[in-house]
Amino acid sequence: AQSVTQPDIHITVSEGASLELRCNYSYGATPYLFWYVQSPGQGLQLLLKYFSGDTLVQGIKGFEAEFKRSQSSFNLRKPSVHWSDAAEYFCAVGARGGADGLTFGKGTHLIIQP
């Protein structure tokens, strides 16, 4: 069965600083990988996804993520965070070849310091 680990429950970053949120997955083959963001009172929004090809994926709001097969990781990065980036971030994995539901990590709560 697939699983996702987000080792950091909370991360605090100063506004304007760079950000990296960690995600490790367990899956028997190369999975589909996703990052979602959840702001208070808002639904989950897709930031970016990896299916195949270039392992560095660009997303919305200036986010990017890099798939590293050797490390089973899909870390999310942003060069300079804004106060509006404060939210809960979820990494998720999906099985190839199917339209089944995703398996989500427990999330990382991002706090932005002024």
Added chain:
Amino acid sequence: GAGVSQTPSNKVTEKGKYVELRCDPISGHTALYWYRQSLGQGPEFLIYFQGTGAADDSGLPNDRFFAVRPEGSVSTLKIQRTERGDSAVYLCASSPQGMNTEAFFGQGTRLTVV
């Protein structure tokens, strides 16, 4: 509407009662998913519909949970004999094809069983 709509936004019910949660997906989206998100956790897959049929209901925790999508659009998640442990936010997502393309989430229904 423009997005996935879930009603009610909040539901408080007494232990042992029956509840129905409604999801209106984006028009034309054939895939519909239900997830459950407990406090401090990521969304947990419950059931997936492709059209009118449940393609995968392996995430339903027990036979008190049931979902329908009779006309391939609106879906209702039904919970019988509610228990305090059912308290969570129930999320609905829809997609043109499946989760491995972009899926759009509703804002969820917060269910509290007292």
